[in-house]
Amino acid sequence: MFFNGLTPAPEKCCGCSACVQICPKQAISWSKNDEGFNYPTVDPDKCIECGLCEKVCPMQHPDEVLPHRIGDAFGAVNLNSEELKASSSGGVFSAIADYVFGQGGIIYGAAFDKDFQLGHIGISSQQDLSLLQGSKYIQSQNRDVYKKIRTNLIQGKLVYYVGTGCQVAGLKLFLRKHYDNLITSDILCHGTPPQEVFDVVIKDLENRYNGKVATYKFRDKRVWGWSCSSSATIKKNNTLKYVGFDPILDGYFNAFIKADNYRESCYVCPFAQSKRSGDITLADFWGVEKYLPQLNARAGVSAIFINTAKGKEIINKISANLALYPAQLKDIQVINKTLVAPTPRPQARDVFFNRFQENPSAVLKSYSRLTSKKHLVYLLKKNPFTSSLITLLKKIVHK
Ligand SMILES: Cc1cc2nc3c(=O)[nH]c(=O)nc-3n(C[C@H](O)[C@H](O)[C@H](O)COP(=O)(O)OP(=O)(O)OC[C@H]3O[C@@H](n4cnc5c(N)ncnc54)[C@H](O)[C@@H]3O)c2cc1C
Incomplete structure (x- = not known):
């Protein structure tokens, strides 16, 4: 054993x-x-x-499931503006999903249930696509989906599975056989926090607004476009209130970015490298404005790697639905360090979980970066009233 x-x-x-x-x-x-x-x-x-x-x-x-060196890299944008808006980066996941729906296939990805517990589910109807769209920064539970996928594959259905590198690798090892009717995408991942930490976010929101959280998006393009701002809608007395979170103030997001609450295996992840477990790797193309200035990046741009012949075939088939721009791996690596090595384990990780057990809400609050002077200035500049006041004062000073 x-x-x-x-x-x-x-x-x-x-x-x-x-x-x-x-x-x-x-x-x-x-x-x-x-x-x-x-x-x-x-x-x-x-x-x-x-x-x-x-x-x-x-x-x-x-090594058994990392046979693929990163292949061609592209900056990619889904030409369907609704799908692009609903996605975290350039919406390539949705474009591939559309193709799979068209073939009568099944798509497996991470979705919330009604209590905001994250787990992988399978969908076969376009109407359910929104359940899977968007990054959720929590570890998704695979439940029994590998077994279901094996059944689907044996039945001859086309299956598209999306997950973190380790989840895609787990599926391939579980199947222990190559299936022509399986397409996989690994998302470029720097680590996953546990569900428990996110449960606190939902509970705190419900207490604060005295209502029920109806939706939560980790990456909402509605206010700041392609960025890392989250949002929620809260239901109270049959009305829905929209709440947008500034990434600077968002304690959950900042703890996630600092890598202080990942699973221990994330810090030694064998999939954080340039060999990939999926046919197509999906990522954000942060910094794309510098490398592909011809692209309008406001609504989001994906970086994709085509790692297998199957991946190439699929991207060729859906190329009419994507704007594709050849890109350089080195440019994508500048920000995405997990293409080279796993996220280093911060010393603060132990502190995070010790304190979390004592007072979970206070720990998350402590990651809000409002405390520093720099960010107070940032907030003043962002507020429409104070920013006009600052502009006016600058004009007076310059006169
Ligand atoms: C935990 C996590 C960490 C990430 N880290 C990085 C990073 O460091 N650098 C980077 O460039 N990109 C990262 N991404 C990926 C990126 O945010 C986008 O998800 C990716 O670019 C795909 O975007 P899209 O626009 O094509 O489609 P979207 O519609 O945004 O893609 C959603 C797809 O991701 C899957 N998914 C969502 N959440 C999870 C989850 N928790 N576990 C497994 N699958 C999930 C969904 O099932 C769906 O298939 C991360 C994503 C997650 C979930």
């Missing part, structure tokens, strides 16, 4: 659940650790030591 004891060491398990799903004796169960991350536990009475759990573990066998 490769588990060291009954549960693997935290940094050795990415939480993809391939081992839980493959076990022929249902001897492996999930349970949360103190930080809120799910880990598998083996029941020794049920285990027959067949070794399948070890064979399908992406942390144990990354």
Whole structure:
């Protein structure tokens, strides 16, 4: 049994659940650790030591599912403006999904349930696309989707699976067989926090506005365009209130960006490199204005890598729906460091989880960057009243 004891060491398990799903004796169960991350536990009475759990573990066998060096890189924008608006970056995911819907296929990706618990689901109707669109900065639970995908593939359905590099790798190892009717995209990922931390955001919002959170978007283009600003709508007395969050003030987002609350395996992620587990890698093309100045980047631009012949075939098929611009890997790497190495483990990670257990809301609040003088100036400049006052004062001073 490769588990060291009954549960693997935290940094050795990415939480993809391939081992839980493959076990022929249902001897492996999930349970949360103190930080809120799910880990598998083996029941020794049920285990027959067949070794399948070890064979399908992406942390144990990354090289088996990383055959692909990054291929051609492109800046890409979905030409459907509604889909582009609903997506985090350039909406390439939606363009591929449209193609798969057209073939009668099934798309698997991360969606919230009514209680804002994030898990992978399969959809076969275009009407459900919005459930999957958009990045959610939480670890998504795979539940039993690998098993469902295997059934779909055997039935001859076209399947498109999108997940983090480790989740795509977990799927491929779980299947242990090549399927022509499977398309995969790995999203360029720098790490995932546990569901528990996000639960606090929802609870705090509901307390603050005395209503029920109806929607939450981690990346909302409505106010600041392609950026990292989040938003929620709160339902109270049958009316919906829109609340936009300034990224500077958003404690959840800042803790995420600082990498202080990721799963331990994220800091040693074998998939954070230039070999990729998916047919097509999806990312944000931050800084694109510098490298592809001909592009209007306001509504979002994806960076994509085409890693396999299958990936190339799909992008060729949907190319009429995308604006595609050849790009350089080195330009995309400037900001996306996880194309080179995993996110370093910050010392503050231990502090985050210790404090989180004592007072979760206060910890998230402490990541709001309003405290520094620099950001107070930023806020004053952003406020329409104070910014006009500053402009007026500048004019007076210059006269
Ligand atoms: C946790 C996380 C970290 C990321 N880190 C980076 C980064 O460092 N650099 C970078 O360039 N891009 C990063 N991205 C990817 C980026 O934000 C976009 O998701 C990606 O560019 C695809 O955008 P899109 O416009 O094509 O489509 P979107 O509609 O925005 O794509 C959504 C797709 O992502 C999937 N997805 C959403 N949340 C999750 C999740 N938690 N787990 C698994 N799958 C999910 C959905 O199922 C859907 O298929 C990250 C995304 C996530 C979820």
